[in-house]
Amino acid sequence: DTGVSQNPRHKITKRGQNVTFRCDPISEHNRLYWYRQTLGQGPEFLTYFQNEAQLEKSRLLSDRFSAERPKGSFSTLEIQRTEQGDSAMYLCASTLLGGLDTEAFFGQGTRLTVV
């Protein structure tokens, strides 16, 4: 499968626990994005990477959130001390900077439920 892969697909956690999600982008794509989507809303930008460098972080990304992209390949998004308001779909997308086509390809998402 050459698409964007996200794991796990679903995660249920108790409030206060830490969770980590993984995204494997399309192999030749050098830009990777994280978005959050709540029910009935459009995806909201969280952060993005150019290779291994994190270039921008949204104000939505509180100190409890951290993202990494070691070696410029897969990325992880960690949420510490989860709160019920963190319940959402977390989407990852990748694209190739410099190409004429700037389409971002999305993964299936990780649905987080904090109970």
Add this chain to the structure above:
Amino acid sequence: GENVEQHPSTLSVQEGDSAVIKCTYSDSASNYFPWYKQELGKGPQLIIDIRSNVGEKKDQRIAVTLNKTAKHFSLHITETQPEDSAVYFCAAKETSYDKVIFGPGTSLSVIP
């Protein structure tokens, strides 16, 4: 920053009829406007996009129009089919920021 508005929020059409979704954006520097379709339990999938140097683009039953002066763009789906039922998102992007800002979505139902 960029703000994208979209309407209607829900739309029901009879199979075979046309569907139109309209969006506005706030940042005149935005120059790339993709449209995404999201089916239940799946991530958004690009269905068509338009760049600011053109006013209209068509791909089979789907067409997009862009009015840069008014900062409006629209999605037109003709001869709708039940499999067109999904949530559709318009979006805007300004190249130097390189992130896509989404509208709130339109839930389209095509009634057989």
